[in-house]
Amino acid sequence: xxxxxxxxxxxxxxxxxxxxxxxxxxxxxxxxxxxxxxxxxxxxxxxxxxxxxxxxxxxxxxxxxxxxxxxxxxxxxxxxxxxxxxxxxxxxxxxxxxxxxxxxxxxxxxxxxxxxxxxxxxxxxxxxxxxxxxxxxxxxxxxxxxxxxxxxxxxxxxxxxxxxxxxxxxxxxxxxxxxxxxxxxxxxxxxxxxxxxxxxxxxxxxxxxxxxxxxxxxxxxxxxxxxxxxxxxxxxxxxxxxxxxxxxxxxxxxxxxxxxxxxxxxxxxxxxxxxxxxxxxxxxxxxxxxxxxxxxxxxxxxxx
Numbered sequence: 261x262x263x264x265x266x267x268x269x270x271x272x273x274x275x276x277x278x279x280x281x282x283x284x285x286x287x288x289x290x291x292x293x294x295x296x297x298x299x300x301x302x303x304x305x306x307x308x309x310x311x312x313x314x315x316x317x318x319x320x321x322x323x324x325x326x327x328x329x330x331x332x333x334x335x336x337x338x339x340x341x342x343x344x345x346x347x348x349x350x351x352x353x354x355x356x357x358x359x360x361x362x363x364x365x366x367x368x369x370x371x372x373x374x375x376x377x378x379x380x381x382x383x384x385x386x387x388x389x390x391x392x393x394x395x396x397x398x399x400x401x402x403x404x405x406x407x408x409x410x411x412x413x414x415x416x417x418x419x420x421x422x423x424x425x426x427x428x429x430x431x432x433x434x435x436x437x438x439x440x441x442x443x444x445x446x447x448x449x450x451x452x453x454x455x456x457x458x459x460x461x462x463x464x465x466x467x468x469x470x471x472x473x474x475x476x477x478x479x480x481x482x483x484x485x486x487x488x489x490x491x492x493x494x495x496x497x498x499x500x501x502x503x504x505x506x507x508x509x510x511x512x513x514x515x516x517x518x519x520x521x522x523x524x525x526x527x528x529x530x531x532x533x534x535x536x537x538x539x540x541x542x543x544x545x546x547x548x549x550x551x552x553x554x555x556x557x558x559x560x561x562x563x564x
Contacts, residue, residue: 288322288405289314297412300330300338307342308350314358318407321363323382323393325416332415352378356419362409365401368393372502373538379455380419381500381538381545393417424450424458424541431539433548436466436474437490443478444487450494454543457495457510459518459529461552469552488514492555498545501527501537516555529553 289311292298301324305311314320330338341350355378363374368391373383382394391398393413400412420427425447428434437460441447450456466474477486491514504510505527510518518530527534532551539546 285406287315287407288318288320288410291403291405291410292322292324297326297328298324300327301325303342304330304338304350304354307344308347308354310351310354314407316407319360319362320377320408321359321361322408322410323357323359323396323398323413323417324410325357325413326399329396329413329415352419353416356380356382356417357413364409365391365398365411368398368401368411373500375498375500376419378419379498380540382417383538419542420540421542423543424454424456424546426451427539427541427546428460433462433464434460436463437461440466440477440486440490443480444483444490446487446490450543452543455496455498456513456544457497457499457504457547458544459493459495459532459534459547459549459553461493461532461549462535465532465550465552488555489552492516492518492553493549500545501534501547504529504547514555518553 286294289302289305292302292305292314305314314322340346341353356376358377359374359382360377368384369386371384373381376382385392385395391401393411394417396413396415396417398411399414403410403412422430425438425441428438438447441450450458476482477489492512494513495510496513499507499510504520505522508520510520510529512518520527520529523533525533527537529547529549530551530553532549532553534547535550536548539548
């Protein structure tokens with residue numbers, strides 16, 4: 261979701277657990293190698309052939325799972341990931357823990373999140389108990405290296421392997437949207453490599469159109485109109501909430517422009533309220549909206 265900047269004291273900027281803020285002349289890789297809590301991580305980095313990257317100039321921020329974090333994975337998972345045939349999968353997991361640039365603990369508690377090198381969103385949340393990254397506790401912060409910083413986390417953050425259609429189906433609130441995408445011949449597109457950003461109306465949003473309108477749109481003769489309406493909700497590329505708000509508008513696959521604005525209660529795109537943001541899929545990102553957006557050139561539709 262869009263997260264309001266947290267006004268925390270300076271002491272809270274250390275997140276949870278302990279802090280290791282002393283500067284080091286070692287690289288991220290060398291620091292991990294010298295730490296007995298990172299033996300599994302180092303083995304994974306070597307198996308994924310990412311050691312040169314983490315020893316390079318950077319800078320990077322690494323949210324580093326401890327040995328105990330890897331031990332939480334189902335039995336046999338680590339052993340399977342270390343096999344050569346699973347190198348691409350392992351690279352995807354590890355790059356989900358790395359961010360380009362140096363992010364100190366103070367920034368983790370004052371921003372909503374960031375994009376990992378692997379392309380997916382890492383949400384930052386903080387409360388009185390400490391800080392989390394993608395729902396995972398940060399246990400030690402600000403281990404300084406000459407090419408970046410390490411924050412230790414207590415679980416492995418697995419990137420989603422579901423596409424936009426699968427994520428929407430699992431959610432359970434987008435049944436009408438999925439039926440519409442199928443009827444318009446766009447379901448396969450939303451399952452392709454993309455990436456896409458979709459401003460997804462909920463079932464309640466579609467219900468506001470009325471049953472007759474929905475039934476009419478789903479008719480084969482109205483497929484072109486339905487496809488244009490749905491494309492009016494889709495943007496090429498991954499556009500996460502901070503970038504969308506900064507841009508102030510988005511060009512859709514229908515060729516239309518949608519204004520994006522911050523309001524007193526949150527944010528809007530067009531006439532719709534954005535009720536949830538930055539829901540990751542392997543081929544894009546979903547932002548949830550409460551109104552179906554109708555492009556101005558669409559034909560008139562009979563309401564109930």
